[in-house]
Amino acid sequence: MPDPFSDLAQELARLPGFGRRSAERAALALVGRGAAAITPLVEALVAARDGLDSCRRCGAVMPRGGELCRICSDPGRDAGLVLVVEDPGDILAIERSGAFRGQYHALRALVSPQAGTSAADTTIPALESRAASGAVREIVLALPTDVEGDANAAYIRERLRKAAPSVRVSRLAWGLPADSAVRYSDPLTLRRAIAGRQTTD
Ligand SMILES: [Zn+2]
Numbered sequence: 001m002p003d004p005f006s007d008l009a010q011e012l013a014r015l016p017g018f019g020r021r022s023a024e025r026a027a028l029a030l031v032g033r034g035a036a037a038i039t040p041l042v043e044a045l046v047a048a049r050d051g052l053d054s055c056r057r058c059g060a061v062m063p064r065g066g067e068l069c070r071i072c073s074d075p076g077r078d079a080g081l082v083l084v085v086e087d088p089g090d091i092l093a094i095e096r097s098g099a100f101r102g103q104y105h106a107l108r109a110l111v112s113p114q115a116g117t118s119a120a121d122t123t124i125p126a127l128e129s130r131a132a133s134g135a136v137r138e139i140v141l142a143l144p145t146d147v148e149g150d151a152n153a154a155y156i157r158e159r160l161r162k163a164a165p166s167v168r169v170s171r172l173a174w175g176l177p178a179d180s181a182v183r184y185s186d187p188l189t190l191r192r193a194i195a196g197r198q199t200t201d
Helices: 004-013 020-033 035-051 088-097 124-132 147-163 187-195
Strands: 052-054 061-063 078-085 102-106 138-141 168-171
Touching: 004 020, 020 035, 035 052, 078 088, 078 124, 088 102, 088 187, 102 124, 124 147, 138 147, 147 168
Parallel strands: 078 102, 078 138, 138 168
Antiparallel strands: 052 061
């Protein structure tokens, strides 16, 4: 017997930030509000499925059909300054802060022996080529400041040192001891962290 309610709750529970209970609450809210709430959501999902793509250069979400996103194709942005984030959601957070006029590079995943991800599952090789192209003078690592983020920052710095020795590699200055991440930070914190970024040694 089909059970549309548990199917809906199960799909919602796959999303980041949703546990089983919050997925059920969201499903109940949608069902309770009826077609007026569900139809626009269905339409937005279909439009996202059919109309969105990732930027070939930085990985940001963009409308399907072009090669490069709005940021990568903007001549007013500094292409020599590239800020490296874990995922495209971090790009949205930094853009909202208005603190950065360079371009981005989303890794999609971090290298993690526990999760079974290697450098090949990330865009680190593409970052190396980008750094070695001669168009980049500084790479700012804006990865989370936890054990995994720190390990990835050190690993990427080593690879960049070999692939592009003349490129400066810096990290955000959070002003906090540990567990900072772009996506959990307010615009003021992000502005300070970017302005105070420090070269790694
Ligand atoms: Zn882009």
